[in-house]
Amino acid sequence: MSLLTMDQRRLEAILNKAVAEHPLSYQEIAYLLSLDNPVYIGRVMDTARQMRDKYFGDKIFIYGFIYFSTYCRNHCSFCFYRRTNELSPRYRKTLEDVVTIAAGLADSGVHLIDLTMGEDPVIHDTGNFEVLYEMINRVRQATDLPVMVSPGVVPDDVLHVFKDSGVDWYALYQETHNPKLYSKLRLGQSYEERNYRRFTAKKLGMLVEDGILLGAGEDCADRARSILAMRHSGVHQARVMSLVPQPRTPLAGRVMVPRINEYLCIAVMRLAMPERLIPASLDVDGIKGLKMRLAAGANVVTSIIPPSNSLAGVSQSSLDIEQGLRTVPEVKKILAEIGLTAAGADDYKGWIKARKEKTVELGDCRDQVVL
Ligand code: SF4
DSSP, X not given: OOOOOHHHHHHHHHHHHHHTTOOOOHHHHHHHHTOOOHHHHHHHHHHHHHHHHHHHTTEEEEEEEEEEEOOOSOOOTTOTTOTTOTTSOOOBOOHHHHHHHHHHHHHHTOSEEEEEEOOOHHHHTTTOOHHHHHHHHHHXXXXXXXXXXXXXXXXXXXXXXXXXXXXXXXXXXXXXXXXXXXXXXXXXXXXXXXXXHHHHHHHHTOEEEEEEEESSSOOHHHHHHHHHHHHHHTOSEEEEEEXXXXXXXXXXXXXXXXXXXXXXXXXXXHHHSTTSBOEEETTTTGGGGHXXXXXXXXXXXXXXXXXXXXXXXXXXXXXXTTTTOSSHXXXXXXXXXXXXXXXXXXXXXXXXXXXXXXXXXXOSOOOOOOO
16 A cells, blocks of 8 residues: 555656656646745655756856846836836946956856846837947957847847847747736836737747746746746747845835745746746855756756856845855855766757757747647
8 A cells, every 4th residue: 555645646646647748737736836845845855856966967058148228117016126216236237348358258158148238228118229239249259159148128120130130039928817906016017018029039930938937926826827938939048036025116125035935936837838048046046046046947057147246136236246156166066075077068059059949940939829
């Protein structure tokens, strides 16, 4: 007679299904996300690592992050850089600065350069994206690395230029796939348009990233829907990050959910989308938070920021930056401690090439969530 409890039997059945790569249902994903027994959560994370190893072995990708303009016209309720926050550090890096920083990041061993800005009114309100196009070209020439752009919602014609300029990734986070909650987070911004722009970028042949915020008012059902939405829409990189309440924002007083929720969410995303890229961001807990996110099945380290350049992070504007802890050598030390290694530049380029070919082969019709 089996000594397993009913909960254990249910958990093992779901994990076996995930290992066999039969798509997990909404109910199964929601069940996993609702676990609070540390032993059960440990089982989910063990299985998530198993699935990561199946697709990526011990190789981890590392992304350099350049937040080149912290100006923004929007008022997202969770964001330190919302337009009216007088506390947030505002700067616009010059083109030459960005190219120099990108070249330094490339020399340090990152696999990709992420060019991020708020919806800077100087660019978005004028429709003059020329400076960004030039930045993309110069960074690509200077680094010979894949480029991700995270410029907020941009018109279709701008997406076309991105594609023609050789941009590999367009990152645009929905934060939640619950439209009602979205309206409280991304105040005054269209839920549909955000999804549509990401979908358009994918249709044009770019890889796309989506991301969700944890602890912003969602429940397990919302988290499960968001994971399914990312799976069904075929995003190539899916991210989850815990909300860090920011001073002088509407969510300033919110109590943070325990980090175990983020680890569990990373692990469940790995089980639901085993072949996709799933980041472990340094932007929430800095270098000390890396091991647990990797233990949960993440396979990309994001938000490498070189010191001495007066660059900011997003959720944590300064954590570990000037101490030089958000750098490739520091990440490599952690990887070595847990039996992982940084991938080679060609590994990453090969992955990008293969995913683009696969996306074309599969078509781009998967834009509806079916629960
Ligand atoms: S999340 Fe992005 S779009 Fe929203 S306020 Fe912050 S920088 Fe602006």
